[in-house]
Amino acid sequence: MVHRTPRRITIVGASIAGLRAAESLRRRGYDGALTLVGEEAITAYQRPALSKSYLTGDRQASDLVLPRQDLDADLRLSTRAVQLDTAARQVWLREDDGPPYPQPYDGLLIACGTRARRLPGGDLAGVHTLRTVADADALRADLRTGGPRVAIIGGGFIGQEVAATARGLGLDTTLIDPLPVPGARALGLRTGQVLAGLHTDHGTRLRMGCGVTGVEGGDRVTGVRLSDGGLVPADVVVVGIGVEPAADWLAGSGVLLDNGVRCRGNLAAYGAPGIAAAGDIACWDHPRLGRPVRIEHWENAVRQADTAAGTLLDGVSAPAYDTTTMFWSNLYDSRVQVVGHPGPDDTLEIVEGDPKTRRFVGIYRNDTGGPTGVLLFNMAHRLADYRGTGLDEGLPSSLAS
Amino acid sequence: MKITVNTDVCIGAAMCTGLSPQVFTLDEEGIVSLRETNPPEELRARIEQAVGFCPVAAIKIQD
Ligand SMILES: Cc1cc2nc3c(=O)[nH]c(=O)nc-3n(C[C@H](O)[C@H](O)[C@H](O)COP(=O)(O)OP(=O)(O)OC[C@H]3O[C@@H](n4cnc5c(N)ncnc54)[C@H](O)[C@@H]3O)c2cc1C
Ligand code: SF4
Numbered sequence: 001m002v003h004r005t006p007r008r009i010t011i012v013g014a015s016i017a018g019l020r021a022a023e024s025l026r027r028r029g030y031d032g033a034l035t036l037v038g039e040e041a042i043t044a045y046q047r048p049a050l051s052k053s054y055l056t057g058d059r060q061a062s063d064l065v066l067p068r069q070d071l072d073a074d075l076r077l078s079t080r081a082v083q084l085d086t087a088a089r090q091v092w093l094r095e096d097d098g099p100p101y102p103q104p105y106d107g108l109l110i111a112c113g114t115r116a117r118r119l120p121g122g123d124l125a126g127v128h129t130l131r132t133v134a135d136a137d138a139l140r141a142d143l144r145t146g147g148p149r150v151a152i153i154g155g156g157f158i159g160q161e162v163a164a165t166a167r168g169l170g171l172d173t174t175l176i177d178p179l180p181v182p183g184a185r186a187l188g189l190r191t192g193q194v195l196a197g198l199h200t201d202h203g204t205r206l207r208m209g210c211g212v213t214g215v216e217g218g219d220r221v222t223g224v225r226l227s228d229g230g231l232v233p234a235d236v237v238v239v240g241i242g243v244e245p246a247a248d249w250l251a252g253s254g255v256l257l258d259n260g261v262r263c264r265g266n267l268a269a270y271g272a273p274g275i276a277a278a279g280d281i282a283c284w285d286h287p288r289l290g291r292p293v294r295i296e297h298w299e300n301a302v303r304q305a306d307t308a309a310g311t312l313l314d315g316v317s318a319p320a321y322d323t324t325t326m327f328w329s330n331l332y333d334s335r336v337q338v339v340g341h342p343g344p345d346d347t348l349e350i351v352e353g354d355p356k357t358r359r360f361v362g363i364y365r366n367d368t369g370g371p372t373g374v375l376l377f378n379m380a381h382r383l384a385d386y387r388g389t390g391l392d393e394g395l396p397s398s399l400a401s
Numbered sequence: 402m403k404i405t406v407n408t409d410v411c412i413g414a415a416m417c418t419g420l421s422p423q424v425f426t427l428d429e430e431g432i433v434s435l436r437e438t439n440p441p442e443e444l445r446a447r448i449e450q451a452v453g454f455c456p457v458a459a460i461k462i463q464d
Contacts, residue, residue, distance in 0.1 A: 016456075023453070027453075046410065046457055048412070049410075066457070066458045067458050298456050299414060299416075299456050302454070302456050326414060326415075328412055328413065328414070335413065335430075335431055337413070337431075379431075380413045380415075380427060380430065380431015380432075381427050381428070381429055381430075381431050383413060383415045383427065383431065384415045384418045384419055384422075384427065
């Protein structure tokens with residue numbers, strides 16, 4: 001099939017991937033119609049700040065909004081895509097509680113990200129998830145009322161950051177996870193031990209190796225019930241048990257869904273023509289790793305947006321996305337950065353500094369000894385050396401044995 | 402060309418330092434700082450790329 005350059009592009013999701021894709025389309029010379037649809041009431045903002053400075057400071061939602069270039073785009077906020085008809089090439093949109101209406105497209109970019117997973121039976125007052133600025137506003141209000149005891153379910157990075165922030169506010173804070181140390185699911189046990197020390201030194205109580213059976217309370221939450229029968233009393237509970245792709249509106253559309261929108265190497269969606277995906281929602285055939293990968297990090301969303309925009313304009317012949325990106329987290333006074341895609345079972349080899357001082361660089365290696373990622377713990381000034389220079393970074397060639 | 406960086410939002414992604422090490426550097430904390438606040442015009446293309454790639458839009462060119 002001959003690829004025809006689209007003239008009517010719709011982007012679903014007006015967060016970082018959606019905004020950067022729109023900018024990239026214009027930069028690449030696309031001058032057709034451009035519609036940017038977003039469920040939230042504001043355009044792309046610094047989502048990573050929600051679990052960090054935003055919870056402690058006095059900033060407003062509008063302070064987080066990223067500056068944007070003039071896109072000559074039709075911006076539809078507070079508007080959700082509710083259904084996709086790939087045969088008719090229409091996406092059905094709905095503004096707030098208004099009636100659904102069809103929006104025709106010849107190019108569709110899916111950038112609708114992920115949603116926070118909820119705890120079954122956890123809809124009591126005082127129980128929070130954290131994904132949007134509206135979530136953060138609600139949590140911030142609760143954290144600032146009456147010095148609450150805080151329990152956090154899930155020791156991933158969002159849970160750990162909320163714990164650090166709550167401790168920074170002087171609150172009694174407990175972090176709960178079924179694994180033996182925090183952060184282990186992403187970064188393995190050795191790094192998790194360093195993180196555990198960081199939390200306990202700052203006065204956060206750890207309840208590791210504990211599953212959660214539910215939350216307790218009447219009108220408001222009063223505690224978290226653990227699988228060993230124990231109870232963590234709490235006035236505020238934050239559920240940080242991961243995210244799931246926001247792909248419900250794509251069900252039955254023909255777009256292939258499996259851990260997000262399944263994409264070719266160049267981020268073109270499988271299952272229907274004229275569609276590409278970028279950011280947290282995209283699960284693409286990773287050209288180097290040889291398996292489908294989905295990444296839930298900011299820089300990945302920025303980079304994929306550009307590739308997906310190119311793919312929409314140039315068709316499936318566009319080049320594959322093969323960028324090694326970075327992820328970061330701020331915890332208390334520490335900054336953790338990870339380049340690449342280490343797995344939890346990879347071994348960490350310390351190459352600089354000392355984990356005891358929490359200033360070190362480690363290289364993750366898989367079972368064949370191949371490097372999979374670099375961890376910088378309070379070593380941000382060395383990042384540029386480890387990620388190479390310019391936009392072709394990957395693991396430095398000296399490590400890519 | 403005059404440039405500014407917002408160190409409050411910089412997350413040390415080191416995109417700018419990779420693209421234009423003559424202009425951007427990271428301090429001990431890993432936060433961006435400027436080697437040059439008035440870089441020469443021939444560096445403009447790289448700096449504009451850095452503006453576009455900075456994940457938190459911390460870099461501004463004020464002509
Ligand atoms: C609290 C928090 C802290 C984080 N900290 C870090 C960090 O320190 N470092 C890091 O690298 N990453 C961090 N992340 C992850 C990072 O924010 C995400 O990887 C990034 O936002 C992904 O961008 P995206 O545009 O793909 O998706 P999202 O930012 O999730 O945006 C998707 C947008 O689409 C909208 N949407 C969803 N469904 C529809 C629909 N049907 N119709 C219309 N619109 C829809 C959503 O409302 C949302 O606005 C953090 C995330 C959170 C929640
Ligand atoms: S690219 Fe942006 S976030 Fe990264 S170091 Fe430079 S200014 Fe900071």
